Amino acid sequence: MGGDSLVRRLCVFCGSSSGKDPGYAADAAALGALLARRGIGVVYGGGQVGLMGTVADAALEAGGEVTGVIPKHLMREEIAHHGLTELHVVADMHERKATMARLSDGFLALPGGAGTLEELFEVWTWAQLGLHAKPVGLLDVRGFYSRLAEFLDHMTxxxxxxxxxxDLVTIDSDPEVVLDAFARHSYTPIDKWAV
Structure with a gap:
C-alpha cells in the first residue's frame, strides 16, 4: 500500500457501542474514510457492532483495507464482521492484542469503554518500556478524552x-493532525524510571 511513510496499517481501538451522541459514529466513519484515502489499512477488533463496525465499514466503502482480529468466544454472527479484507480468529483476548500489535505500525484510540482504555494503556506502557517504537494517539473527538488528557498531565x-x-501519546481532535504527527514520529528510548 502507499500512504504515510511510517504508518501503513493503523490499529484503531474503539467502542463496541456507538455512544449516546450520534456524532461519535460520524467521527468514526470520517476516520475510516480518511485512512482509506491516505492508503492506511485499518487493524481492529473484528466486530461489526458499535464504533468498531462503523470505522471498518467506512474504510471498506472508501476502498481501504481492513483487517480484523477477534477471539473465538466473540465469533457470534451478530458480533463478528464477515465482510473484511482479512479476519483473524484467535484463541483469546491476549492473543488478539498481540496480533493486532504485530500487524500494526501505530495505535489510535477513538471513544470507547474499559476495553478501549485497557488496549491503549497496554501499548503505551509497551512504548515506555521500549518494547515497540510505534506511535500512540488519542483522537479527542467531541472532547471525549479531554479529562483523560488533564489526568495524564496531573500524573506528570x-x-x-x-x-x-x-509525550509518547499524541492527543488531538483532528485526525489529520494525529496522522501527520504519526508520519513524522521518531522514537527515542526513554528512562521510564526518571521523573
Missing part, C-alpha cells in the same frame, strides 16, 4: 509519569 505533575513518557 505529581511525579508518577515523566514528561518523555507523557
Amino acid at each position: 505533575d505529581e511525579g508518577f509519569l515523566n514528561h518523555a513518557s507523557r
Whole structure:
C-alpha cells in the first residue's frame, strides 16, 4: 500500500457501542474514510457492532483495507464482521492484542469503554518500556478524552509519569493532525524510571 511513510496499517481501538451522541459514529466513519484515502489499512477488533463496525465499514466503502482480529468466544454472527479484507480468529483476548500489535505500525484510540482504555494503556506502557517504537494517539473527538488528557498531565505533575513518557501519546481532535504527527514520529528510548 502507499500512504504515510511510517504508518501503513493503523490499529484503531474503539467502542463496541456507538455512544449516546450520534456524532461519535460520524467521527468514526470520517476516520475510516480518511485512512482509506491516505492508503492506511485499518487493524481492529473484528466486530461489526458499535464504533468498531462503523470505522471498518467506512474504510471498506472508501476502498481501504481492513483487517480484523477477534477471539473465538466473540465469533457470534451478530458480533463478528464477515465482510473484511482479512479476519483473524484467535484463541483469546491476549492473543488478539498481540496480533493486532504485530500487524500494526501505530495505535489510535477513538471513544470507547474499559476495553478501549485497557488496549491503549497496554501499548503505551509497551512504548515506555521500549518494547515497540510505534506511535500512540488519542483522537479527542467531541472532547471525549479531554479529562483523560488533564489526568495524564496531573500524573506528570505529581511525579508518577515523566514528561518523555507523557509525550509518547499524541492527543488531538483532528485526525489529520494525529496522522501527520504519526508520519513524522521518531522514537527515542526513554528512562521510564526518571521523573
